[in-house]
Amino acid sequence: MNRRSPDFHPALRTLHWLMAAMVLTMLFIGVGMVSTSGPAYVTLLALHRPVGIVILILVLIRLPLRLFTGAPALPDDLPPQQKFVAKASHVLLYASMVAMPLIGWAMLSAGGYPVHVTKAIILPPILPHDLPVYAFLREAHTIIALLFFALIVAHLSAALMHGLIRRDGVLRSMTSGHHADASAERR
Numbered sequence: 158m159n160r161r162s163p164d165f166h167p168a169l170r171t172l173h174w175l176m177a178a179m180v181l182t183m184l185f186i187g188v189g190m191v192s193t194s195g196p197a198y199v200t201l202l203a204l205h206r207p208v209g210i211v212i213l214i215l216v217l218i219r220l221p222l223r224l225f226t227g228a229p230a231l232p233d234d235l236p237p238q239q240k241f242v243a244k245a246s247h248v249l250l251y252a253s254m255v256a257m258p259l260i261g262w263a264m265l266s267a268g269g270y271p272v273h274v275t276k277a278i279i280l281p282p283i284l285p286h287d288l289p290v291y292a293f294l295r296e297a298h299t300i301i302a303l304l305f306f307a308l309i310v311a312h313l314s315a316a317l318m319h320g321l322i323r324r325d326g327v328l329r330s331m332t333s334g335h336h337a338d339a340s341a342e343r344r
């Protein structure tokens with residue numbers, strides 16, 4: 158995770174924003190889905206499963222690309238504790254993007270439900286039918302979703318702190334991608 162590079166690879170930046178939109182959509186679809194017993198439930202669940210599986214595929218492409226191409230260094234004047242928290246939070250964000258779809262897939266497998274991606278495409282079960290395991294994973298899916306949401310709010314706040322208050326080029330490294338000349342505008 159710590160390899161240095163002047164800029165985020167353009168594909169990493171595209172994946173960041175695409176996946177940020179998808180993950181937020183998934184959190185809201187998930188909460189909306191469990192809040193209704195009407196016909197919207199079926200539609201939302203039919204959307205939730207494939208979008209979740211696409212997130213899993215994208216993060217499995219993104220992680221090796223990130224490890225291979227590296228990331229720009231954080232500003233030198235950022236205290237070491239803040240650098241540590243930033244890096245640890247990124248690891249947790251990646252872990253959540255892998256864990257949430259896998260838990261969704263595993264819990265449906267343990268519950269004995271077919272894991273439909275589309276009407277025609279059904280994924281194989283990744284766990285044997287086991288109701289106590291289903292109940293545990295169903296609970297884990299909810300708790301990790303809540304923690305994931307809290308982490309995203311903290312991440313968004315940190316990004317805005319960098320972009321609006323410190324103006325140190327960190328936010329720009331994920332938007333236009335120019336991080337190398339950030340020291341020119343650092344305060």
Ligand code: HEM
Nearest residue numbers: 183184187188191206209210212257258261262272299302
């Ligand atoms: C990034 C990926 C995912 C996110 C952020 C996410 C988020 C959520 C959230 C917030 C809920 C509502 C939890 C609650 O309030 O109890 C939920 C429920 C659920 N999710 Fe996911 N999910 C993801 C991936 C998946 C995948 C890939 C599957 C299946 C293949 C899946 C299947 C389900 C099911 C079956 C429910 C519960 C429906 C019910 O009990 O009525 N999720 N998800």
Ligand code: HEM
Nearest residue numbers: 176177180181223228247250251309313316327328330331
């Ligand atoms: C669901 C929402 C989001 C997720 C899952 C997410 C995930 C991530 C991850 C995993 C990284 C680490 C990149 C790496 O080192 O490979 C990252 C970096 C970054 N994100 Fe997000 N992000 C989200 C939303 C946002 C939003 C809304 C903003 C801005 C308003 C933002 C701004 C940034 C910035 C500026 C960085 C670069 C930080 C650095 O240079 O260390 N992210 N994000």
